[in-house]
Amino acid sequence: MPDHVAAIVLAAGVGRRMEAGQPKQFLLLNDRPLFTYALEFFLGMAQVHQICLVLNAEAMAGDAPMLARDLAADYSKPLSIVEGGARRQDSVLAGLKALPSDTEIVLVHDSARPFPPYDAVLQSIEEAQANGGAILASPVHDTVKMANGDGRIQQTLNRELLWLAQTPQTFRYPDLLEAMQTIDREGLDITDEAMAFERLGREVHIVRSTPENLKVTIPEDLPRAEAIIRRRNQENLP
Numbered sequence: 001m002p003d004h005v006a007a008i009v010l011a012a013g014v015g016r017r018m019e020a021g022q023p024k025q026f027l028l029l030n031d032r033p034l035f036t037y038a039l040e041f042f043l044g045m046a047q048v049h050q051i052c053l054v055l056n057a058e059a060m061a062g063d064a065p066m067l068a069r070d071l072a073a074d075y076s077k078p079l080s081i082v083e084g085g086a087r088r089q090d091s092v093l094a095g096l097k098a099l100p101s102d103t104e105i106v107l108v109h110d111s112a113r114p115f116p117p118y119d120a121v122l123q124s125i126e127e128a129q130a131n132g133g134a135i136l137a138s139p140v141h142d143t144v145k146m147a148n149g150d151g152r153i154q155q156t157l158n159r160e161l162l163w164l165a166q167t168p169q170t171f172r173y174p175d176l177l178e179a180m181q182t183i184d185r186e187g188l189d190i191t192d193e194a195m196a197f198e199r200l201g202r203e204v205h206i207v208r209s210t211p212e213n214l215k216v217t218i219p220e221d222l223p224r225a226e227a228i229i230r231r232r233n234q235e236n237l238p
Contacts, residue, residue, distance in 0.1 A: 002104040002129055005049055007042040007168070008095035011035040011064070011111035012056040012084030023056070024216055025111040026064065030229050034216060035064070036071055037114030043075040044238075045118070047125060048107070051077060052095045054084040089190055093180045099173065105129055106176055107168040108193050110215060115228055116168060117210040124170040124207045133171040133197045133204040136213060137163035166209050169193045175202060 011025040025035040035053075042048045053068050065081050072079040082098045084091030092108055099106065105128050109116060120136050127134035140162040146155040169192060171179075179196035190196050194204045212228055214221060232238070 001047055001125065003049075004100070004103050005047055005105045005107070005125060006052065006099045006103045006173070007045075007048045007050070007107040007109060008052045008054060008092065008099075009035070009039050009042065009109055009111050010054050010084070010088065010091055010095070011059065012054045012091040013088070013112070023059070026059065027216075027222070029114060029216070029222065029225055033064070033067060034114055034225075035111035036067060038109055038111045038116065039068060040071055041114075041116050041118075042107070042109070043072055043077055043079070045121070047122060049077065050099065050103070051079045052098050053079065053081045054091045054095045055081060057083055087189065088192075089180060089183060089196070092193060093184055096173070096177045096180060103173040105170060106173045107170045108176075109168040112216045113167055113213055114216065114225055115212045115214070117213055120207050120209050120213075121168055121170075124168060127205045127207060128170040128172060131205050132175055132202045133169070133194065134207050135169040135192075135194050135204060136166040136209040137206045138166060138209045138211070138213075139163055163206055165192055165194065166213055166215070167192075171197060175200070 013023060026033050039053060042051050055064055060083050068081060080098050082094050084094050105125055124134040124136060140159045144157040144159055144162055145153045146157055147153050179200050183190055183196045197204050214224060216222060216225055
């Protein structure tokens with residue numbers, strides 16, 4: 001295992017699809033703000049040595065930093081809190097710049113995914129150390145059609161080769177910093193960190209995820225997350 005692994009927990013998004021009047025990461029899940037689940041996961045993971053929580057400007061002025069620091073007080077692990085930007089990539093770059101220069105591996109995780117799978121996350125660290133980059137992903141089970149702008153099918157894609165990207169996305173720290181700075185300098189828009197890594201011609205490997213690594217995106221996702229908590233409580237799982 002690397003000597004210095006850091007996790008960036010992204011909680012700076014707007015979450016318009018939730019239609020909840022506030023960013024989804026601050027909605028209550030079982031009487032706790034959603035973002036605290038992912039934060040506590042990495043605080044409690046022995047293989048991760050440092051955490052950076054990225055918040056938007058409004059959250060920085062609210063209760064979220066205090067809640068995060070109170071949670072971190074139960075763990076002997078450094079926590080930094082920084083303000084993110086307008087886009088995901090801006091927030092990731094802000095988090096990367098806040099980490100120590102001797103960071104070896106960095107995980108980037110969406111705070112709207114409250115239940116990262118421990119074994120898969122551990123494997124992603126090992127893959128990133130060996131190969132440069134890794135992402136959690138789930139295989140596509142449905143038949144996938146590619147259509148044009150008029151909704152006419154152009155091609156049926158081979159689902160055996162298709163994966164749905166998730167987080168955390170895990171990379172060698174210097175390489176991801178270089179990739180994100182390159183994207184920023186070139187004025188490009190990306191949807192995840194792997195895209196920036198791929199543009200530099202670096203390898204990104206897939207680590208198979210689990211169904212519990214859901215992303216709370218729309219209102220129907222909250223009952224699903226609550227059901228996972230109930231099951232874990234019944235089975236005495238962390």
